[in-house]
Each structure stands twice: as structure tokens, then as C-alpha cells.
Amino acid sequence: MALRRSLDDYKRNGGETDVFPGERRTQSGRFTGSDQRLVYVSPNGSIRDHSYPLAGLHGIASSRFGINVDGTVRWFDSLDTSTQTYHEGTSLVETVHQFETFDVVQRDFTAGNSHVTAFELQAESPDNAEIVGFIEFAPEGQEGRVGQLVHEDALEVYHNREHDYLGTSTELVERDPESLEAFDEILAEEPQSFPRVGTAENYEGSRLTGGVGFSAAVVNGTTTVINMLSDIETQSRADSLASIADQTQRYDEPSTILTAARRAGHSPAVPGQLVGTDLHVLELLSAPTGGRIAGPDFDPYYQYSGGYGYTWFRDDGEISMFLFEADERLDLDLQETHRKSAQFYLQTQLEDGRWPHRVWPMNGRLAPGWANGHIEGTETQYQADQTASVLVFLAEYFATHSTSLQEEFRSDIEAALQSGLNGLDISMEADGLPTVCENAWENMNGRFTHTAAKFLHAYSAIATAPCDSTTRERAATQATHLYDALETMWCPERGIYGLRLVDDELDTRVDSTTFSLIDAHLAYADVGDIGDERLHRLESHLETAFSRLWKETDSVRGLTRFEDDTWRRRGQQSEKVWTVSTGWGAYAAEKAVQLFPTTEQFDPMWWSDRLFAEIDLTGSLCLQSGYLPEQFFDSGVPDSATPLGWSHAIRLATYATRTTRETHPPDQCTNTPPSGGDGRRDHSY
Known part of the structure; x- marks a missing residue:
């Protein structure tokens, strides 16, 4: 370029x-x-x-x-x-x-x-x-x-x-x-x-x-x-x-x-245009190695961003997991895609069990980045959630296909999970939460709820994977320790889990990455008991987060990334709507019904319908091409990487969950928001 x-x-x-x-x-x-x-x-x-x-x-x-x-x-x-x-x-x-x-x-x-x-x-x-x-x-x-x-x-x-x-x-x-x-x-x-x-x-x-x-x-x-x-x-x-x-x-x-x-056409017969579009986009962004770029690089000189034409192990691990889930639900015949992803992660895992900030998808070599502190010898400038995201996919893939894998490949994956468990432990503090590191949005340091949630998910997934008993028991112990430690992140006055801890002070802004708490607790349910109070808090958090992050203009509707987000505003005075956050919210709402029931005060399916409608093919956040850009200005002008692989993978997995759910079909969802219109109420759990 x-x-x-x-x-x-x-x-x-x-x-x-x-x-x-x-x-x-x-x-x-x-x-x-x-x-x-x-x-x-x-x-x-x-x-x-x-x-x-x-x-x-x-x-x-x-x-x-x-x-x-x-x-x-x-x-x-x-x-x-x-x-x-x-x-x-x-x-x-x-x-x-x-x-x-x-x-x-x-x-x-x-x-x-x-x-x-x-x-x-x-x-x-x-x-x-x-x-x-x-x-x-x-x-x-x-x-x-x-x-x-x-x-x-x-x-x-x-x-x-x-x-x-x-x-x-x-x-x-x-x-x-x-x-x-x-x-x-x-x-x-x-x-x-x-x-x-x-x-x-x-x-x-x-x-x-x-x-x-x-x-x-x-x-x-x-x-x-x-x-x-x-x-x-x-x-x-x-x-x-x-x-x-x-x-x-x-x-x-x-x-x-x-x-x-x-x-040379992209995918075999798939159920519908949306599925075909999302699979096509993810195929376009994939290298022969199995690694994917986050999106087409639009800013190669790093003037307004850090570039997008690399494999991030957070984005890629999440994409792999969403694809795996969609395949399980829709029978998309993606076995080779999953195998290549797993192989790519084995190739790029570091000696300490973790993964670097980002690599070149063409060969898995270290690419330019700013969050390789763990390679340099410091933990702070390291995005620990990336390692957790990869381990979730590897553990789920291993649990589903371990009996059909070749012995050598099976052994390699199990070794990677054992090494990855060691890598997670490096980032854990004595209080049960991950140490100070960079966040998923790569713009601040602290001890983040999202990082803790991804660690809880990874520990729980490894604890239920077909590894040796010592590995499973270690992972289960850490999962329980972390589950208990999440109490530290709860803010009773606002009814949410805060964004991060900084010098032991809780940053109580709402952050869409905390939607990962839902999947994390679903995974932990196979390891330990989830108390009623925790379920009430998760319900309160999700309800409040949706209400406070929701934004609607004449041109776009959806969720912003987090409160007081100033990145790439250009001439705009307030936060921009993000397709990742909106899709993530729809996905979390779909999964929430597996944790807590719909009540008169909060119906997650109503939010799922509302949010998914905006990233659907006819939604305000979907371009005529079917592409999902990363962000939108209030004017409706799309911005940043387009198409963004993470957003398309979330949309695909959410669609798969919506089409296969057994309860709360779309025609039973209410057409008016609970709690009189804004979905908010007072919480004191």
C-alpha cells in the first residue's frame, strides 16, 4: 500500500x-x-x-x-x-x-x-x-x-x-x-x-x-x-x-x-444468505496456514490505529470458537477449518504456554505490535485475555474431537493445554484475579473484569476437557478461586461489574467486553455451583449494561464499546456504535437464558432481538454488501476495518443460537422493553 x-x-x-x-x-x-x-x-x-x-x-x-x-x-x-x-x-x-x-x-x-x-x-x-x-x-x-x-x-x-x-x-x-x-x-x-x-x-x-x-x-x-x-x-x-x-x-x-x-465460488450450500456472507468474509480473511487477519488493513502507516492486517490471538481465538459453535449447531462441515486453526495455535504458542500479541498469518512469525511485554520480561504490556481465548477454543475442540484425532495431534493439543494452564497461572495474583495487564480494547492498563471472565472460561474449559486428572484438578481449583474473586469487581451501587481495578479502586464504567461473563459462567457451571446471588448480579449487570451502552441516532442503532470511549471520534463528540459490541450483546442475551429465566423486569430475548436486528442483513449496522465494519459515526458513516472478522463470527454464532434455541422463539418475545421502557431498575444485591 x-x-x-x-x-x-x-x-x-x-x-x-x-x-x-x-x-x-x-x-x-x-x-x-x-x-x-x-x-x-x-x-x-x-x-x-x-x-x-x-x-x-x-x-x-x-x-x-x-x-x-x-x-x-x-x-x-x-x-x-x-x-x-x-x-x-x-x-x-x-x-x-x-x-x-x-x-x-x-x-x-x-x-x-x-x-x-x-x-x-x-x-x-x-x-x-x-x-x-x-x-x-x-x-x-x-x-x-x-x-x-x-x-x-x-x-x-x-x-x-x-x-x-x-x-x-x-x-x-x-x-x-x-x-x-x-x-x-x-x-x-x-x-x-x-x-x-x-x-x-x-x-x-x-x-x-x-x-x-x-x-x-x-x-x-x-x-x-x-x-x-x-x-x-x-x-x-x-x-x-x-x-x-x-x-x-x-x-x-x-x-x-x-x-x-x-x-472457485466460496462456500458449499449453506442455510441462508447471512450464513453464506459470514463464511465468505472469514474465508477471505484467512491465510493458508489457518491464521486470519482481523480485517483488511486500511491504515498501514499507523496514523490513526495500530494496523489491522495481522492475526490477533484474541480475535482469532474468538472467531475460531464462534465458528466451532456455529458448525455444531448448523452442521456447516468446517472440520478442516477447525483443524487448521488448532494447528496454527500449536505452531505459534510460546515456550511459557502463552501467545504473542500478534503474528503474520502467512507464517505465524511475530508481527509488529505493542503488547509483547511478556516476551520482553514484563507482564503489564501484555493482553492476557488473548491466551485465554485461544485456550477456550483448544479445550472445546479437544473435548469434542479427541477420540477422532490422530494420536500425535491429540498429544500435541493436550500438551498445549497443559502448557497454556501454566501460562494462565503466570498472570494470576494471590487474590484470585489476573494481574495488571492491557485490556481487550488495547487502550488502557489495569485488572479487568473481561480478563478475569476469559480466565474463568479457559480454566473451566480445561477442567472439563479430556486431559489428565492432575491438569483438570488444577484448572478446576483455579476456576473456583477466580469465581470467588470476581466478587471484588462487583459495584452494588450501580448494579454492575466494573470495567477494571486501578490501584485497588474500581472503575465503574460499563464495558461491553464484560458480556464475556455470561459464557464464562456457563462454562463454570460444569465445574462448580453458581449461587442465586451471583445469577441475580449477572442479570442486573447485563440489563444495566444494555441500557447504558445503547445508542440510537437517525442513522444507526446499537451498543457503544464502553462509557467515555474517545477513540476515532474525529469530529464527533460522543462514543461511536460498534458492531462487535452490538453483536456481542445479542450473543450474550441469547446465552443468558441458560443462566437465569426471563422475568417481568428483564427479558434477554427482547434485547437479543433488538440488537441482532441491527447487525442483520437489513440492519442499520450492516452495509449493502453484507459487510460489518468495526464502527459507525452517528451520521451513519461506517468507519475502521471493513469487513471485521470478529463481528462476522459473532453474528454467525448468534444466528446459529437463535435458530436452534428451544425456548422463547422470536414470536413470543415482547415488543416493548421491560421495566417501562429503559430496562433499568434499582439493584442492591
């Missing part, structure tokens, strides 16, 4: 109040991908790679397409009549550019390390037309120090190992290497537009740039543009050029492209 493109966006959006200038946003388009590439297709048809974390190849930094009819060029990004959909349940993105008398149908799909962009002219198609384009390659993330080779029927841009190729199914009428912005243009106030024909004035300059402008003849109403990424150490230039030539012939007709897209 090129710095020049981020600076260009900064110039164009510096004055916006609900956009962070300089980011490479993905909210308005759709993705297509394979196990080697992740390609974003914007509503105007431009394409851009987000492939590096998954395969180690950077590819396309920016692009632009249009049509030349009788010497007049019309760029697709100048139109306001383009529409975009997925084609018939496949991962092929179909973008229709509507002109006055004809349409240009653009079809994008990714197969292996190649991306196909096919154009078909429909209706009153002009006789003399060419597809024009500009593509900026950034092999190995480089804008400079790249070379360009202009072959007879293809173009090659390279740095060191990564070589990127471009070819077309019809004649390449023109190929013009494009020099990118010089220093004075980068510093100028006005952005530049590409292509700029004729800027490379000599042979030397024309071969030292990653940009190329081109035009391809339209024959029988169609032409196809192929771009391919390769590693010169595994695929020679001759083989790459032969592959490009083969693909330009193979994908020269709309029928062959549609057939190939159907063959």
Missing part, C-alpha cells in the same frame, strides 16, 4: 469530519480473494491488493479504469450510476457502469495468485471502443527502487523477489510507463490524477516506475485484463509469462469467466 496514495487521500479528505484522511478505506466496495490474494474492488471498479499479510505479496497499490470511444475517454470514477453486487453466490464482484446508451459490465474474481478483471459492453455497444486503465504496482511494498519490463504481450514490474505481471486477452493498443509523483508534487496542495500520458520522457525513467497506463482493444464487445503476482524464487519469468498468456486466452469470454468463478 503506497505512501503516495495515502498522501493523495489526505489532500482530498483533509477537511472531512467523519473520514480519517490518508486511510485506504474499504467500506463502500467488495472483496474477492483466494488463499493467495485479497483484492478490493471499489464501486467505481478500481482494484487494490490487501494481500500481503496472507501471502507475502503486495501487488496493486492503486488503479483506475475507463472507456475510450472515438477518442473520448470516460473514466468510471466520474460516473454516479455504477452499481455493484456479488454474482449468484460466488465471490465474483460484478460492477455495472451505466452510460447514456450502453453499459460496461466489469467482473472481478481472484484465482490463486491471479486476478481477473473482465469487461463486457452491453446494450447499444459502440463499434470503436477501448478499455483504458492505469495500474500502480508496488512489489514488496516498494514505490521506488522498482523496475519495469515491457514484453511483447505483457508487462512486468519487479523489485527483488516479487514480480507482478499484467496482460490482456485482446491487443494491448498502448502501454505507457507512468512516473509517479515527484517530491514537489507530493508536497503540493493539489492531488495528482493518473494516468498522465507522456511523463516518462526517456527510456531510463520509463523503466524505473511501478505505474503503467494502457489501453486494450474491445473485440466482440469484450476484453479481459489479467494481473498476476509471483515470487521469482518459486516461479521463473518464463513460467510466469506463459501463465499470463494462458490465462488471457482462457478468460477471453464472459461465459468462461462465470464458469471459473462458480467453480
